[in-house]
Amino acid sequence: MMAAALRLSxxxxxxxxxxxxxxxxxxxxFCKAPPDDAxxxxxxxxxxxxxxxxxxxxxxxxxxxxxxLIDEKLQQNTKKCEETPMxxxxxxxxxxxxxxxxxxxxxKIIFQVxxxxxxxxxxxxxxxxxxxxxEGKHDINTDFSCNEKQVRSEDELTMPQxxxxxxxxxxxxxxxxxxxxxSDDRRAxxxxxxxxLLTSLASxxxxxxxxxxxxxxxxxxxxxxxxxxxxxxxxxxxTESVIEPELVLATKEVAESLGGDVETxxxxxxxxxxxxxxxxxxxxxxxxxxxxxxxxxxxxxxxRKPVKDLPRHKRYDQDTQQSxxxxxxxxxxxxxxxxxxxxxxxxARVELFGTExxxxxxxxxxxxxxxxxxxxxxxxxxxxxxxxxxxxxxxxPNDNAFTEMIQWTKQxxxxxxxxxxxxxxxxxxxxxxxxxxxLEQHLEGWCPRRGPIRHFMELVCTGLSKNPHLTVxxxxxxxxxxxxxxxxxxxxLKEIGxxxxxx
Amino acid sequence: MxxxxxxxxxxxxxxxxxxxxxxxxxxxxxxxxxxxxACKYPNWKMIKEVKNRKAVKDFAFERINVNALRKNKIIxxxxxxxxxxxxxxxxxNSSISQLHKRCMLTSxxxxxxxxxxxxxxxxxxxxxxxxxxxxxxxxx
Numbered sequence: 001m002m003a004a005a006l007r008l009s010x011x012x013x014x015x016x017x018x019x020x021x022x023x024x025x026x027x028x029x030f031c032k033a034p035p036d037d038a039x040x041x042x043x044x045x046x047x048x049x050x051x052x053x054x055x056x057x058x059x060x061x062x063x064x065x066x067x068x069l070i071d072e073k074l075q076q077n078t079k080k081c082e083e084t085p086m087x088x089x090x091x092x093x094x095x096x097x098x099x100x101x102x103x104x105x106x107x108k109i110i111f112q113v114x115x116x117x118x119x120x121x122x123x124x125x126x127x128x129x130x131x132x133x134x135e136g137k138h139d140i141n142t143d144f145s146c147n148e149k150q151v152r153s154e155d156e157l158t159m160p161q162x163x164x165x166x167x168x169x170x171x172x173x174x175x176x177x178x179x180x181x182x183s184d185d186r187r188a189x190x191x192x193x194x195x196x197l198l199t200s201l202a203s204x205x206x207x208x209x210x211x212x213x214x215x216x217x218x219x220x221x222x223x224x225x226x227x228x229x230x231x232x233x234x235x236x237x238x239t240e241s242v243i244e245p246e247l248v249l250a251t252k253e254v255a256e257s258l259g260g261d262v263e264t265x266x267x268x269x270x271x272x273x274x275x276x277x278x279x280x281x282x283x284x285x286x287x288x289x290x291x292x293x294x295x296x297x298x299x300x301x302x303x304r305k306p307v308k309d310l311p312r313h314k315r316y317d318q319d320t321q322q323s324x325x326x327x328x329x330x331x332x333x334x335x336x337x338x339x340x341x342x343x344x345x346x347x348a349r350v351e352l353f354g355t356e357x358x359x360x361x362x363x364x365x366x367x368x369x370x371x372x373x374x375x376x377x378x379x380x381x382x383x384x385x386x387x388x389x390x391x392x393x394x395x396x397p398n399d400n401a402f403t404e405m406i407q408w409t410k411q412x413x414x415x416x417x418x419x420x421x422x423x424x425x426x427x428x429x430x431x432x433x434x435x436x437x438x439l440e441q442h443l444e445g446w447c448p449r450r451g452p453i454r455h456f457m458e459l460v461c462t463g464l465s466k467n468p469h470l471t472v473x474x475x476x477x478x479x480x481x482x483x484x485x486x487x488x489x490x491x492x493l494k495e496i497g498x499x500x501x502x503x
Numbered sequence: 504m505x506x507x508x509x510x511x512x513x514x515x516x517x518x519x520x521x522x523x524x525x526x527x528x529x530x531x532x533x534x535x536x537x538x539x540x541a542c543k544y545p546n547w548k549m550i551k552e553v554k555n556r557k558a559v560k561d562f563a564f565e566r567i568n569v570n571a572l573r574k575n576k577i578i579x580x581x582x583x584x585x586x587x588x589x590x591x592x593x594x595x596n597s598s599i600s601q602l603h604k605r606c607m608l609t610s611x612x613x614x615x616x617x618x619x620x621x622x623x624x625x626x627x628x629x630x631x632x633x634x635x636x637x638x639x640x641x642x643x
Binding site for chain 1: 571578
């Protein structure tokens with residue numbers, strides 16, 4: 001039996017080993033995890049740059065911006081290098097790594113600065129010929145730990161896209177090309193260019209942001225007639241408009257010259273003048289007022305009908321297309337047209353407490369209704385069914401998972417967030433620790449002071465005091481049970497001698 | 504057919520299941536499943552197991568007290584003998600050792616994964632459908 005159980009458990013373990021049950025806080029998302037021995041990208045890049053330094057170190061002592069070109073290539077190289085595991089990569093010059101950590105750091109900075117401008121530079125460099133740096137290097141470098149594939153042509157080298165796995169490959173190929181003397185001039189010019197670029201970058205002002213574009217803003221809206229007080233204020237304050245007398249004379253002359261209704265034209269002109277002359281302040285009303293504009297002008301009172309035609313009744317019972325193919329004009333009729341003059345809307349004033357109270361949704365009325373239902377016992381099943389139906393009619397299935405979760409939380413099936421570890425232990429907070437621990441007080445009165453029973457009960461008390469999961473009432477109940485038990489067995493205990501008879 | 508059979512599995516003794524007026528109602532106005540399906544047990548054996556657990560809970564207090572008297576070296580042996588008899592008199596179902604775990608969904612008595620209270624087959628099924636929190640196919 002035991003053996004069978006053991007076998008079963010072993011089998012289970014085998015099955016379960018197919019599944020990894022991780023504790024929640026260690027749970028790992030199912031994603032492509034890198035192998036354990038993979039180094040971080042920055043480390044790889046650093047190692048590569050350092051390696052490159054060693055190669056070029058014997059010629060180039062000072063920091064050159066051209067080194068950043070190589071860095072750029074290296075950056076691209078590293079993308080391919082990352083794919084190849086570390087063992088296959090050319091291991092080079094690890095001893096010298098420590099000596100020049102600063103250089104690599106500076107290089108990196110320069111590289112970052114140059115990053116955006118690289119393509120142009122490289123193109124220029126390519127036009128001149130080979131990259132001067134590589135040529136300079138090829139003299140010194142004798143040992144190349146990498147593979148000796150010689151596939152690359154000159155053109156491929158200059159183009160940054162077709163970059164090989166290891167930088168040393170390029171250097172190998174470069175060996176074969178044109179002599180060093182020509183390259184020196186080119187190198188100098190390239191260097192100069194780079195230098196200039198860098199200086200310009202360093203000294204360049206921040207890119208000028210486009211100045212604030214002046215957008216057309218709508219005119220200030222006329223405020224609605226506010227409260228009575230505001231209206232009063234408005235009327236009290238006369239709008240001060242100082243128009244020069246010359247202008248007034250000019251308006252009169254203009255009006256007379258125009259002919260027609262002289263007074264109206266004059267008033268219009270004066271009103272416009274007033275608009276321009278009045279001083280605008282925040283407190284006062286805006287200068288432009290509709291009333292001023294309409295001074296003297298007549299308002300059209302012809303009510304226009306809306307131009308939109310009512311949709312004609314579509315006949316759905318007829319399948320065939322009865323209407324002939326519509327022409328352009330008819331199509332235009334179908335489109336919704338903008339009305340010439342929109343009908344002015346007047347919002348009706350709503351008074352909430354004008355009419356009498358309907359008394360429909362009173363709490364009192366609802367209670368009365370509930371009480372009014374007669375509880376007859378003749379048809380209990382039907383009543384239950386009716387009640388159930390009412391419940392069903394009110395409760396709706398959840399729209400989505402969120403409402404479902406809300407429901408579950410209310411029912412207590414789902415934890416409330418943020419997680420409260422002491423859910424259900426609100427009452428326990430009010431109980432002090434002394435009530436849990438000092439339980440010997442309950443032994444007073446009935447428990448003998450010495451003997452096996454006292455010993456036993458003290459052990460019981462210590463055990464209970466250490467139990468955090470029980471309530472105080474339950475602990476006291478335990479002790480009470482023992483009290484009752486020993487009270488029943490008192491005679492037997494006296495016979496044995498567990499209890500002292502003389503007390 | 505299914506409705507009538509399903510009604511057999513509801514127990515009147517276990518009062519925790521909410522049912523209206525003490526019996527299953529087959530109402531014309533509503534669907535077949537008038538009581539919640541979650542309260543139906545997969546097996547009669549499961550129902551017995553539930554009854555046993557209820558008994559264990561009822562007598563737990565008394566049993567633990569009496570057992571404490573029995574399992575110690577301080578109480579005189581006479582009292583211990585009496586305690587032995589007392590505990591034997593209690594119903595057998597109230598003993599924890601009489602309980603036998605079962606799968607919650609299939610009532611399988613063997614091959615259980617304790618933490619989830621499921622049989623290994625159901626456990627595997629749920630795990631494959633991503634229903635078990637923190638459980639993932641292991642590979643290393």
